[in-house]
Amino acid sequence: MHEAFTSLDVVVLVLYILGVTALGTWLGREQTSARDYFLASRGIPWWAICFSVVATETSALTFISAPATSYTSDFWFLQLVFGYLVGRLLVAAVLLPRYFRGELETAYAMLGDRFGARTRRFTSIIFMITRAFADSIRVFAAAIPIQLVTGMSYTQSIIIAGVFTVIYTYHGGLKAVVWVDVVQMFLYLLGGIASLVVLVQFVPGGLAGIVDVGTAAAKFRIIHLDGGFASARWLLTGLVGGAFLSMASHGVDHMIVQRLLASKNLRDAQKAVVGSGVIVVLQFALFLFVGVGLFAYYGGREFGTPDEIFPLFIVEGLPPGLSGLIVAGILAAMMSTVSSSLNSLASATTHDIYAPLTGRTDQEHLMRMGKRFTLLWAGILIGGALLFQLVQQGTPIVVIALQIASFTYGGLLGGFLLAVVSKRAGQRDAILGISAAIVVLFALWAAQQFDRIPRLVDPLWFSLLGSIIVLIVGGISATLRPEPVHAGAASDER
Numbered sequence: 001m002h003e004a005f006t007s008l009d010v011v012v013l014v015l016y017i018l019g020v021t022a023l024g025t026w027l028g029r030e031q032t033s034a035r036d037y038f039l040a041s042r043g044i045p046w047w048a049i050c051f052s053v054v055a056t057e058t059s060a061l062t063f064i065s066a067p068a069t070s071y072t073s074d075f076w077f078l079q080l081v082f083g084y085l086v087g088r089l090l091v092a093a094v095l096l097p098r099y100f101r102g103e104l105e106t107a108y109a110m111l112g113d114r115f116g117a118r119t120r121r122f123t124s125i126i127f128m129i130t131r132a133f134a135d136s137i138r139v140f141a142a143a144i145p146i147q148l149v150t151g152m153s154y155t156q157s158i159i160i161a162g163v164f165t166v167i168y169t170y171h172g173g174l175k176a177v178v179w180v181d182v183v184q185m186f187l188y189l190l191g192g193i194a195s196l197v198v199l200v201q202f203v204p205g206g207l208a209g210i211v212d213v214g215t216a217a218a219k220f221r222i223i224h225l226d227g228g229f230a231s232a233r234w235l236l237t238g239l240v241g242g243a244f245l246s247m248a249s250h251g252v253d254h255m256i257v258q259r260l261l262a263s264k265n266l267r268d269a270q271k272a273v274v275g276s277g278v279i280v281v282l283q284f285a286l287f288l289f290v291g292v293g294l295f296a297y298y299g300g301r302e303f304g305t306p307d308e309i310f311p312l313f314i315v316e317g318l319p320p321g322l323s324g325l326i327v328a329g330i331l332a333a334m335m336s337t338v339s340s341s342l343n344s345l346a347s348a349t350t351h352d353i354y355a356p357l358t359g360r361t362d363q364e365h366l367m368r369m370g371k372r373f374t375l376l377w378a379g380i381l382i383g384g385a386l387l388f389q390l391v392q393q394g395t396p397i398v399v400i401a402l403q404i405a406s407f408t409y410g411g412l413l414g415g416f417l418l419a420v421v422s423k424r425a426g427q428r429d430a431i432l433g434i435s436a437a438i439v440v441l442f443a444l445w446a447a448q449q450f451d452r453i454p455r456l457v458d459p460l461w462f463s464l465l466g467s468i469i470v471l472i473v474g475g476i477s478a479t480l481r482p483e484p485v486h487a488g489a490a491s492d493e494r
Contacts, residue, residue: 006320006321006323006324008320008321008324009150009320009321009323009324009327010324011324012321012324012325012328013150013324013327013328013331016187016328016331016332017160017164017328017331018164020164020168020180020183020184020332020335021164021165021167021168022168023168023176023179023180023183024167024168024169024171024172024176024177024179024180024339025167025168025171025172025176026172027168027172027175027176027179027180028168028171028172028173028175028176029171031172031173031175031367032363032364032367033363033364033366033367034105034350034351034363034364034366034367034370035363036173036175036367037173037174037367037370037371038105038173038174038258038343038346038347038350038351038370039105039174039258039261039262040173040174040175040178040262042261042262042263042264043262043264044175044178044259044262044263044264045264045268046263046264046268046269046271046272046275047271047272047275048178048179048182049178049259049260049262049263049268049269049272050271050272050273050275050276050279051181051182051185051186051276051279052177052178052179052181052182052185052259052340053250053256053259053260053272053273053276054185054276054279054280054283055181055182055184055185055188055332055333055336056181056255056256056259056336056337056340057249057256057276057280058185058188058280058283058333058336059138059141059142059333059334059337062287062333063145063188063191063192063287063310063329063330063333064145064307064310064311064330065306065307066284066287066288066290066291067287067288067290067291067294067309067310068291068306068307068309068310069288069291069306070219070288070289070290070291070292070295071291071292071294071295071306071309072306074218074219074220074221074222075219075220075221075222075285075288076221076222076223076224076234077284077288078222078281078284078285078288079222079223079234079235079238079239079242080238080241080242080460081242081280081281081284082238082239082242082281083238083239083240083241083242083243083245083246084242084243084245084246084277084280084281085246085274085277085278085280085281086239086242086243086246087242087243087244087245087246087247087248087249087250087251087277088246088247088250088273088274088276088277089274089277090243090247090251091246091247091250091251091273092269092270092273092274094251094420095247095251095252095416095420096251096260096266096269096270096273097266098110098419098420099257099260099261099269100265100266100269104261105261105347105351106124106254106257106258106261106347106348106351106352107127107252107253107254107257107258107261108120108123108124108127108254108348108352109351109352110416110419111123111415111416111419111430112352114419115419115425115426115427115430116426116427117356118427118431119415119427119430119431120352120356121352121353121356122431122434123412123415123434124254124348124352124353125353126408126411126412126434126438127253127254127348127408127412128345128348128349130405130408131253131255131341131344131345132341132345132377132380132381132384133384134405135337135338135341135381136380136381136383136384136385136387136388137384137385137388138337139158139161139162139334139337139338139381139382139384139385140154140158140384140385140386140388140389142157142161142330142333142334142337143157143158143161143334143385144307145307145310145311145330146161146327146330146331146334148308148311148312148315149311149314149315149323149326149327149330150327154389155386155389158382158385158386159382159386161331161334161335161338162338162378162381162382162385163382164335165335165338165339165342166338166342166374166375166378166382168180168339169338169339169342169343169374169378170371170374170375170378173343173370174258174259174262174343174347176339177339177340177343178259178262180335180336180339181336181339181340183332184332184333184335184336185332185336187325187328187329187332188329188330188332188333189283189286189329190325190329191325191326191328191329191330192283192286192287192290192329193286194318194322194325194326195290195293195310195313195314195318195326196286196289196290196293198317198318198319198322199290199293199294199296199297199317200293202297202317203293203296203297209296210289210292210293210296213292213295213296214292214295214296217295217300219291219292219295220292223235237458237460237461238460240461240464241458241460241461241463241464242460244410244413244461244463244464244467245409245460245462245463246277247413247463248409248410248412248413248463248467249405249409250273250276251413251416252409252412252413252415252416253405253409253412254344254347254348255340255341255344258343258344258347259272260272260273290310291309291310294309294310294313297313297317314326314327338381341377341381342374342377342378342381343374345373345374345377346370346371346373346374346376346377347370349370349373349376349377350366350369350370350373351366354366354369354373406441406445406459406462406463407438407441407442407445407462407466408438409462409463409466410437410438410441410462410463410464410465410466410467410469410470411433411434411435411437411438411441411466411469411470412434413463413466413467413470414433414434414437414466414467414468414469414470414471414474415430415433415434415470415474417467417470417471418430418433418470418471418474418475421471422471422474422475422478424478424479424481425474425475425477425478426478426481428477429473429474429475429477429478429481430470430474432473432474432477433469433470433471433472433473433474433475433477434470434474436469436470436473437465437466437467437469437470437473438466440466440469441462441465441466441469444457445459445462
């Protein structure tokens with residue numbers, strides 16, 4: 001244990017872990033069907049779904065890295081966050097109305113209805129591979145700040161967070177995931193606010209002193225236009241690239257879409273996704289301001305790596321008990337990622353793969369299988385996170401894992417847009433277009449990473465670029481067909 005991490009901090013941390021595990025397990029006590037287990041019978045209020053979406057997309061690294069960003073630079077990251085909000089508005093206007101036209105269990109069921117069963121399986125498998133690989137790394141990466149603060153090993157951090165999260169996710173299903181997410185979101189926001197309150201007490205001049213230091217160092221700048229074309233291009237990248245990235249992550253990634261499908265109706269789902277965008281803007285503003293407070297507190301001192309700054313303050317600057325609360329906040333972000341991944345992966349496996357292939361429709365049976373798939377994916381995620389300890393930080397495989405969504409989001413979003421804009425495209429056109437987008441984007445990114453070509457395209461543009469590739473390739477493929485393939489005919493292609 002880190003010498004600054006006291007017994008009181010340990011008590012706070014243990015009480016948090018046991019409390020959320022008990023709450024999640026209790027919430028699942030009356031479930032009897034797969035609809036209960038994976039969609040909470042579509043009875044969750046929109047505001048709870050809104051908070052759950054925010055908690056799900058907020059990783060432990062976000063908790064640590066946002067203050068580091070403003071410490072070393074300024075508020076430029078809000079450009080991207082505003083793009084995220086624009087993307088959610090597009091999801092609410094374009095994609096959600098189509099999700100709520102029928103009783104869909106997963107995001108990829110819509111593609112199955114439009115193009116055919118093979119397209120549904122293909123896109124669902126892409127989601128599962130992407131989510132399992134990327135989130136295994138995110139779980140390992142989240143153990144890094146926990147290790148820095150508490151002194152626990154990576155293995156201990158991963159196993160403790162993983163095992164207790166599996167318990168409440170297995171028993172409680174999506175209902176437990178969402179309501180525990182609500183608790184977790186307020187916990188890590190409370191941690192950020194508490195850190196800021198302590199900083200106000202330590203920095204000369206209090207809040208006004210932090211603002212004065214930040215203003216003098218130009219820390220509150222959001223938009224940079226003094227750098228000419230390069231600055232303007234970044235603004236466009238943040239707003240447009242960020243919008244399409246958010247449209248992909250919140251419109252076609254089943255981990256988020258599953259929550260929206262659990263809403264009572266379309267209107268509630270739209271309020272939840274747009275509201276989450278507003279909260280994310282405020283959340284990042286809070287943690288960026290914490291970074292300015294740290295800059296004032298440390299006098300702009302340089303550190304080995306920026307991500308060490310906030311963890312160091314947590315163990316050295318916060319009073320006993322409060323450090324445990326902040327670590328619980330970091331752990332909350334980590335557990336939210338794990339629980340959300342497990343339930344969405346089990347949902348996709350059950351509804352997109354198992355049920356169609358076996359023909360089983362009994363809701364109680366599908367719930368039992370869903371619980372088994374939850375355990376299966378838990379072993380994969382936790383095992384993958386433990387294996388990544390053998391990979392040194394900064395090697396290409398770690399970078400690829402953390403950014404793998406960049407390769408697949410564009411293809412998946414393009415598949416949904418193709419379903420919306422093209423009446424002629426069929427199953428083979430969709431699969432060909434999605435495959436082409438993923439291959440091209442991966443090749444482009446890999447070539448840039450290994451300096452084979454200049455970095456001409458920022459990965460933030462990949463969602464837009466991938467969508468364009470799908471529309472072009474799928475459209476050309478459909479045009480070359482001798483006869484149009486309509487939605488009804490497409491569904492017959494197995």
